[in-house]
Amino acid sequence: MQHEIWFTAILNRLFGGLVSSLLGRVGVQVDAGHPIPNYLAMEILVVLIILVGAFLLRRRLSVENPGKFQQAMEVVVEFVQNMNEEIIGHDGPRYVAMIGTLGIFVALCNLLGLIPTLETPTAKIQVTLGCAAAAFLYYNFQGIRTHGVVGYLKHLSGPMLAIAILMFPIEIFSNVFRMLSLSVRLYANMMVGDLLDQVFGGLVPIVVPVVFDALHMFVSVLQAYIFMLLPAIYISMAVSEEH
Numbered sequence: 001m002q003h004e005i006w007f008t009a010i011l012n013r014l015f016g017g018l019v020s021s022l023l024g025r026v027g028v029q030v031d032a033g034h035p036i037p038n039y040l041a042m043e044i045l046v047v048l049i050i051l052v053g054a055f056l057l058r059r060r061l062s063v064e065n066p067g068k069f070q071q072a073m074e075v076v077v078e079f080v081q082n083m084n085e086e087i088i089g090h091d092g093p094r095y096v097a098m099i100g101t102l103g104i105f106v107a108l109c110n111l112l113g114l115i116p117t118l119e120t121p122t123a124k125i126q127v128t129l130g131c132a133a134a135a136f137l138y139y140n141f142q143g144i145r146t147h148g149v150v151g152y153l154k155h156l157s158g159p160m161l162a163i164a165i166l167m168f169p170i171e172i173f174s175n176v177f178r179m180l181s182l183s184v185r186l187y188a189n190m191m192v193g194d195l196l197d198q199v200f201g202g203l204v205p206i207v208v209p210v211v212f213d214a215l216h217m218f219v220s221v222l223q224a225y226i227f228m229l230l231p232a233i234y235i236s237m238a239v240s241e242e243h
Helices: 006-025 038-059 068-087 092-112 125-155 161-200 207-239
Strands: none
Touching: 006 038, 038 068, 038 092, 038 125, 068 092, 068 207, 092 125, 092 207, 125 161, 125 207, 161 207
């Protein structure tokens, strides 16, 4: 069994019995005392951080005297809006909520491992695959919403009926590969970052681990940006009128 960190232990103590019972009913066998793994606990912690941040932001919203937190979030929203408008077009603001939330979630997950006693959940393929699957389902849903089911299938079949039998399976494979590429790219980068932190974390002088922590922060933010950029591109392709 993996080393159980303190937040995971709290969740397992509070909800372990319920989780074990529910999983047992669907035929999934887990350790009855420790059904919640560290990576899932870290995801829950990030969700709680986002919810608390949103609650505090909503309470302190001000037009005349915005606080530093509000100003920082306005910068984030404006950045996502500009990115979406450049990539998707005039309908870009429609997708700010999903793209922005996905980016914030991934960024916090990436950075969480820098806090002592916590771990980086995105260093686990289960987490990155879940995020990629959410992006995959979202942009395909937007494609169906824009074109309709039949129209979206035609959209995936290319501009000419004559080549549809060739284009359709290629497009299906390409869409599935996007999901795998998104998940593996993030997982590999964060896993390597965690390994470097563990290897160099105990080195002396202290400058060495600080350098790798700074690198971890840079990679974390960069990967979060990529995880916003690529889904925005996929949305643009899914909702475009011409394939």
